[in-house]
Amino acid sequence: MRWDKQQPTWRQARPALIAEALKRAQARPSGNWYAVGASREVRADRPLSATVAGQELVVWRTADGRPVAGPGICPHLGAPLADSPVRCGTLVCHWHGLALDGGPFAGWEPLPVHDDGVLVWVRLDQVGGEPPTPAPVVPPRPQLSRSVAAVYTGVGICEPEDVVANRLDPWHGAWFHPYSFVDLTVVGTPVAEGAGEDGFTVDVSFKVAGRFVVPVRAVFTTPGPRTVLMRITEGEGRGSVVETHATPLGPDELGRPRTAVVEAVVASYARKRLRRGPRGGPRGAPPDEGRGGAVKKATTWPTPNAAGCCGPRDASPADRTPDAKDRVAQFSGSGRRRRRGDR
Numbered sequence: 320m321r322w323d324k325q326q327p328t329w330r331q332a333r334p335a336l337i338a339e340a341l342k343r344a345q346a347r348p349s350g351n352w353y354a355v356g357a358s359r360e361v362r363a364d365r366p367l368s369a370t371v372a373g374q375e376l377v378v379w380r381t382a383d384g385r386p387v388a389g390p391g392i393c394p395h396l397g398a399p400l401a402d403s404p405v406r407c408g409t410l411v412c413h414w415h416g417l418a419l420d421g422g423p424f425a426g427w428e429p430l431p432v433h434d435d436g437v438l439v440w441v442r443l444d445q446v447g448g449e450p451p452t453p454a455p456v457v458p459p460r461p462q463l464s465r466s467v468a469a470v471y472t473g474v475g476i477c478e479p480e481d482v483v484a485n486r487l488d489p490w491h492g493a494w495f496h497p498y499s500f501v502d503l504t505v506v507g508t509p510v511a512e513g514a515g516e517d518g519f520t521v522d523v524s525f526k527v528a529g530r531f532v533v534p535v536r537a538v539f540t541t542p543g544p545r546t547v548l549m550r551i552t553e554g555e556g557r558g559s560v561v562e563t564h565a566t567p568l569g570p571d572e573l574g575r576p577r578t579a580v581v582e583a584v585v586a587s588y589a590r591k592r593l594r595r596g597p598r599g600g601p602r603g604a605p606p607d608e609g610r611g612g613a614v615k616k617a618t619t620w621p622t623p624n625a626a627g628c629c630g631p632r633d634a635s636p637a638d639r640t641p642d643a644k645d646r647v648a649q650f651s652g653s654g655r656r657r658r659r660g661d662r
């Protein structure tokens with residue numbers, strides 16, 4: 320279908336409803352936790368570099384696989400620790416060899432860090448300004464051993480609240496992302512009967528490839544001030560989630576706000592085959608068993624083992640996902656960004 324022939328669902332958007340939902344989200348506690356990347360990006364041979372609210376950070380793993388986080392600046396003469404190697408769980412500054420084993424040293428103070436198996440989080444109490452909590456709010460996910468997981472990180476020229484508000488606008492989905500969605504209907508809002516206290520409920524078909532689509536019902540909620548959760552409640556992949564976490568990066572060289580959009584997909588599939596729509600229409604056909612339909616195979620991961628010092632470390636569950644691809648794309652407003660916070 321041509322883009323301009325679609326149903327203009329954006330006309331049905333309810334800005335006041337979105338604003339109220341955003342306000343409720345912002346009132347929820349974050350415990351000062353910020354999602355900074357994929358768990359599998361935190362390695363035992365080199366640090367993950369991250370920025371939160373202008374603060375450069377490094378995250379790496381000790382020899383036993385434990386994540387460690389702290390400032391990304393060497394306390395000796397200010398070398399960028401993101402460029403330094405990790406040896407036997409110790410970050411060794413590449414300028415003069417100062418060794419950081421994850422404990423406080425010479426003014427370098429570690430930060431609380433949390434690895435939930437898909438994402439890694441760092442707690443920055445001075446940035447958040449809220450009462451700290453021992454762990455971030457991680458929404459319930461499908462069992463990782465029976466799911467596929469992937470993490471995507473992009474950067475938008477916007478504030479975190481713009482990202483959240485964008486995700487709380489389900490009406491724009493098929494209109495602005497016709498390459499991903501089709502047949503979108505908002506069937507429930509936070510004030511509509513049966514939609515739950517705080518959920519936007521959507522019937523939509525995800526485009527997979529060609530005429531292959533996955534019709535589902537999904538509910539959007541906000542478990543935290545910078546997180547929007549989409550959970551599939553009916554259809555293929557029931558129980559699967561897409562988490563969108565907005566992490567402030569700080570201003571760019573022009574003073575514009577930048578926000579990292581850390582998106583985690585944890586997909587659970589009860590069946591191996593997806594549905595193919597009929598010619599001329601994307602949905603409604605019976606399952607296309609045995610005729611070359613797209614196959615999404617559920618994967619069972621092996622049990623993790625402890626890592627030896629400097630030896631090959633077992634990957635996190637997300638690492639072992641054969642279908643998981645983590646793309647890090649950075650783009651500015653020209654051409655790619657269609658609206659504030661929209662990717």
Ligand code: FES
Pocket residue numbers: 393394395396397398412413414415416417
């Ligand atoms: S700057 Fe890092 S050891 Fe000197």
